[in-house]
Structure formats: C-alpha cells, structure tokens
Amino acid sequence: MPELPEVETVVRDLRLSLVGRRLTGIRTSSRPLRVKWSPDWEPCLVGRQVSTIRRRGKWILIDLAPTGLFVIHLGMTGQLTVVSRAKPAENHVHLEVDLDDGVDLLRYRDIRRFGSAVYYADESAWSDGRVEDLGPEPFDLTPRYFREMLAATSRCLKAILLDQRAVAGVGNIYADESLFAARLDPRGRGCDLKPRRAERLRTAIAAVLKRAIESRGATIKDFVGGSGLKGGYQNEFTVYGRTGQPCRSCGRPIECMRLAGRSTHWCPNCQDE
DNA sequence: ACAGGATCCTGGGGGC
DNA sequence: TGCCCCCAGGATCCTG
Numbered sequence: 001m002p003e004l005p006e007v008e009t010v011v012r013d014l015r016l017s018l019v020g021r022r023l024t025g026i027r028t029s030s031r032p033l034r035v036k037w038s039p040d041w042e043p044c045l046v047g048r049q050v051s052t053i054r055r056r057g058k059w060i061l062i063d064l065a066p067t068g069l070f071v072i073h074l075g076m077t078g079q080l081t082v083v084s085r086a087k088p089a090e091n092h093v094h095l096e097v098d099l100d101d102g103v104d105l106l107r108y109r110d111i112r113r114f115g116s117a118v119y120y121a122d123e124s125a126w127s128d129g130r131v132e133d134l135g136p137e138p139f140d141l142t143p144r145y146f147r148e149m150l151a152a153t154s155r156c157l158k159a160i161l162l163d164q165r166a167v168a169g170v171g172n173i174y175a176d177e178s179l180f181a182a183r184l185d186p187r188g189r190g191c192d193l194k195p196r197r198a199e200r201l202r203t204a205i206a207a208v209l210k211r212a213i214e215s216r217g218a219t220i221k222d223f224v225g226g227s228g229l230k231g232g233y234q235n236e237f238t239v240y241g242r243t244g245q246p247c248r249s250c251g252r253p254i255e256c257m258r259l260a261g262r263s264t265h266w267c268p269n270c271q272d273e
Numbered sequence: 274a275c276a277g278g279a280t281c282c283t284g285g286g287g288g289c
Numbered sequence: 290t291g292c293c294c295c296c297a298g299g300a301t302c303c304t305g
Contacts (some may be wrong), residue, residue, distance in 0.1 A: 002299090113283080
C-alpha cells in the first residue's frame with residue numbers, strides 16, 4: 001500500500017519518537033511475514049540504541065548503535081507506529097519492540113502480511129541480498145539519467161515508473177498521478193519519449209511526490225503515519241480512483257485500463273502525448 | 274528483455 | 290442476511 005510519500009511520513013514521525021531510544025525487549029506473533037522472523041535476531045536488537053532512521057525507496061532503514069540495521073517494508077497494509085504501552089493491541093500486530101523509557105513501544109501491524117521486518121549486520125548485507133537493485137531516489141534523478149534510462153527501453157511508461165530499478169519509491173497511485181501531471185499517455189513507450197517530454201515527466205514525479213509528502217501521504221484504507229495519523233493526499237488525487245468522474249482539467253470522464261498488470265487511471269483527452 | 278500471470282494474505286464491497 | 294467473486298497502495302518468481 002504505502003508508496004514513497006507514505007513511507008517518508010512514517011520515517012519522519014519515527015525520527016521524533018524513536019531516535020536515541022534503546023530497545024529493551026521484543027515480542028513477535030506466530031504468523032510469518034513475507035520474511036519469517038528469526039529468533040537469532042532478538043539478541044542483536046535488544047540492548048541496542050536507535051541512531052538514525054532513513055528511507056530508501058519504500059524501505060525503512062533503522063540504524064542501530066553500536067552496530068546493526070533493522071529494515072522494514074510495509075508491503076500493502078503495514079503500519080509502523082510508536083504507541084503507549086497502555087494502548088491495547090489491535091489484531092494483526094506481528095511485532096512489538098519495548099523502548100527504554102518504559103512507556104512506549106514500537107508496534108508493527110500488517111493485515112495482509114506482505115511486509116517484512118529483518119535484521120542485518122550492516123547495510124551491504126541488506127543491499128547485497130535478493131533485493132533487486134534499487135534505482136535512484138525520485139528527487140535525485142538527473143535529466144541525463146532519466147532521459148537515457150527511458151531511451152533504453154521499449155516498455156510502456158506506466159511499467160517503467162512501477163519498476164523499482166528505474167526509479168525507487170513510485171507505486172501505482174503516484175505513477176498515475178505523475179503521468180497525468182505530465183500529460184503523458186501511460187501506454188507510451190520509453191524509447192519514443194522526446195527529451196522535452198521526458199523532462200516534463202521527471203519534474204512532474206518530483207512535484208507530485210513533494211506535494212504528497214506535504215499532505216502526509218494518502219490514506220485509502222489502512223495507511224497511518226508513525227504517530228497514527230492518517231494522510232490527506234487522497235483528497236487531491238487527479239486520476240487515481242476517480243474512474244468515471246470528471247477530469248479536473250477538461251471535465252471529461254476519467255478512464256481506467258489494465259496496464260503492466262495494474263489498474264491505470266487516466267484522462268485520454270488530457271494525456272495525449 | 275519483457276509481458277503476463279500467479280503467488281503470498283486479509284478484508285471490503287458489489288451482485289445475486 | 291449470506292454467499293461468492295473480484296478487487297486492493299508491493300515484491301518476486303515463473304512461463305512464454
């Protein structure tokens with residue numbers, strides 16, 4: 001579920017409540033996440049202190065001191081929050097980490113269990129793993145990289161934006177929203193995109209994501225930030241989930257088609273290039 | 274290289 | 290009210 005803006009929101013929230021805290025205890029559910037929990041990780045986590053929290057694509061990286069890296073992916077329905085120990089656990093809670101203030105805990109809840117929480121000795125152990133190579137962050141895309149990456153593939157724009165190797169962090173919502181903002185047909189091929197239009201797409205992606213982060217991401221059903229607050233960007237969607245509703249630009253109905261295996265929302269009238 | 278499908282899961286909504 | 294089918298923000302594996 002969560003894409004870059006939602007993961008960034010969680011990371012920013014957790015920085016406030018988690019950095020500097022020592023982990024004092026861990027409880028896990030018996031039901032496995034995408035990666036099964038290893039009991040070997042527990043002694044690696046307990047007693048260590050959270051030094052920094054970072055985001056890479058849709059991955060949450062929690063750096064530990066003196067060593068260690070705790071990597072969490074929210075999958076489709078993951079919720080990572082710091083809550084009071086007094087708050088009763090909802091269903092589908094799969095991981096709880098006690099904090100050294102004796103009051104709060106870090107809680108991971110995930111209805112569909114597509115997410116993961118894995119300990120690694122260091123960052124190379126994570127990046128060298130079966131995780132496919134992540135592309136650049138959307139805010140770090142250079143015009144040249146983006147132009148050449150597009151020119152090298154005959155895949156359609158929608159499929160390219162969803163590919164984490166091309167750009168890290170964009171998912172179905174923000175792919176559709178970015179293509180509308182750039183007024184580009186999601187079916188267009190990367191190698192057919194003229195440089196001016198490639199540049200339009202590059203800046204549209206950054207602008208859409210920046211605006212979504214400012215709104216604390218989008219909550220369709222399950223997403224909450226690290227403090228439990230919902231996002232607000234769903235109120236600004238131009239095409240995603242608006243099938244049949246009037247385009248905010250031209251008034252004609254938004255359409256939905258299947259592309260790269262995903263629902264793709266667009267305005268055939270406005271996205272004509 | 275790439276498209277398409279299936280898989281891992283649960284829950285919600287629509288149709289009947 | 291219930292049942293069945295389809296759908297969902299992701300990553301990954303497999304086939305053709």
